Amino acid sequence: MAETVSLPYLEALKGKFVRVYKGGPESREGRLVEVRSDYIVLQTEENHLVYYAIEHLKIVVENAKRALNLCPINDKGFVYPETFIGALEALQDSCIQVNGGGPTSKVGRVIDVKEEFLVLSTEREGLVLFPISHIKSVIVVEFACRELPPQDLYEGIDSLNGILSRLIHNWVSVSAGGPERVEGILIEVAEEYIVVVHNEELFYVTTEHIQFVALSVRIEETCCESSSSSSSCESSSSSSSCESSSSSSSDESSGRGQRRVRSNQFKQLWLENLIKASSQNNK
Numbered sequence: 001m002a003e004t005v006s007l008p009y010l011e012a013l014k015g016k017f018v019r020v021y022k023g024g025p026e027s028r029e030g031r032l033v034e035v036r037s038d039y040i041v042l043q044t045e046e047n048h049l050v051y052y053a054i055e056h057l058k059i060v061v062e063n064a065k066r067a068l069n070l071c072p073i074n075d076k077g078f079v080y081p082e083t084f085i086g087a088l089e090a091l092q093d094s095c096i097q098v099n100g101g102g103p104t105s106k107v108g109r110v111i112d113v114k115e116e117f118l119v120l121s122t123e124r125e126g127l128v129l130f131p132i133s134h135i136k137s138v139i140v141v142e143f144a145c146r147e148l149p150p151q152d153l154y155e156g157i158d159s160l161n162g163i164l165s166r167l168i169h170n171w172v173s174v175s176a177g178g179p180e181r182v183e184g185i186l187i188e189v190a191e192e193y194i195v196v197v198h199n200e201e202l203f204y205v206t207t208e209h210i211q212f213v214a215l216s217v218r219i220e221e222t223c224c225e226s227s228s229s230s231s232s233c234e235s236s237s238s239s240s241s242c243e244s245s246s247s248s249s250s251d252e253s254s255g256r257g258q259r260r261v262r263s264n265q266f267k268q269l270w271l272e273n274l275i276k277a278s279s280q281n282n283k
Contacts, residue, residue: 010035010060017066018042020052022059025101026136029063039084049140050100053084056136085132089113095142096120098130104175104211106130107141115158125173127215131160134211161207164189172196173214174205 013032020042021027028050034041040057042050081087092110098120099105108122118130157163168186174196175181182205184198194210196203 007035007037007054010040010054013060013062017063019061019063020050020057020059022061025105026099028100028137034080036080036084036087037082039087041080041087051084051087051138051140053136055133084135085113085115088118088132088135088138091138091140091143094140097139097141098135098137098212100137100139103178103181104134106212114163116160117163122214125214129160129163129213129215131210131212133208160210161189161191164194164213167213167215170215174203175211175214176205176209177211180209 010032014035016032017030018032019027019029020040028042028044030042030044030050032040033043033049038054040052040054042052044050079090081090088110092113095107095109097105097107098118106120106122106125106128108120108128110118111121111127112119116132118132118135120128120130122128157166164186168189170186171184172186173181173183174194182196182198182203184196184203186194187197188195190207192207194205194207196205
């Protein structure tokens with residue numbers, strides 16, 4: 001097991017200005033506001049709270065000369081749980097950034113937190129599953145509305161393999177870190193690996209190396225827009241084609257807006273299909 005920073009050392013730095021990690025996408029500077037059994041909380045100069053899992057910490061740098069004048073975080077009545085997974089559960093329905101940057105970083109709203117995985121709802125990739133063991137840090141972008149009850153979509157499932165088994169025959173995007181990312185149909189979930197098929201290739205991904213699983217739905221774009229544009233081009237003169245080319249930028253922007261609307265509809269459809277599949281598997 002990799003060595004981590006000792007808790008007594010972190011306790012001595014509480015309230016001081018520090019930099020977590022020397023550099024890289026996970027590195028942040030700020031005041032160390034809390035130290036718990038397996039995570040720390042940093043308040044940055046942008047007044048964001050960053051939760052770091054101690055398991056992944058390598059270096060913490062103190063700057064004794066740096067003075068801090070940070071505004072207090074608006075977390076009245078908020079209590080930091082003792083464990084990292086407890087902190088994630090307390091952030092349910094909050095908007096967060098999982099991991100500080102790079103290809104495994106995602107921003108979205110916390111939908112559910114289980115013993116082995118976190119479910120994030122993102123704008124671009126739909127639902128994303130993060131194994132708890134691969135979450136290095138969490139940055140709070142927006143606290144939850146505490147009046148909203150949590151939405152439990154995975155009742156009775158606490159393991160990553162358990163939820164993946166319910167997603168067999170669905171399109172997924174699996175990241176094993178860096179360029180190791182595959183997309184395709186999930187066809188098998190074994191104890192130590194999963195199998196994803198794409199075209200003529202079978203991808204075997206070791207479960208312990210999965211950084212995240214994006215549960216996006218592949219939808220072919222309708223040809224209504226393209227067919228209507230092609231028919232208008234055939235019937236139009238050269239002058240009208242010039243006019244259509246000049247307005248292509250506005251058409252592209254409206255097309256992106258329509259795709260975003262369809263993306264939200266597909267996300268809702270996927271959720272409904274997941275719930276149906278879950279009930280069928282329970283039976």
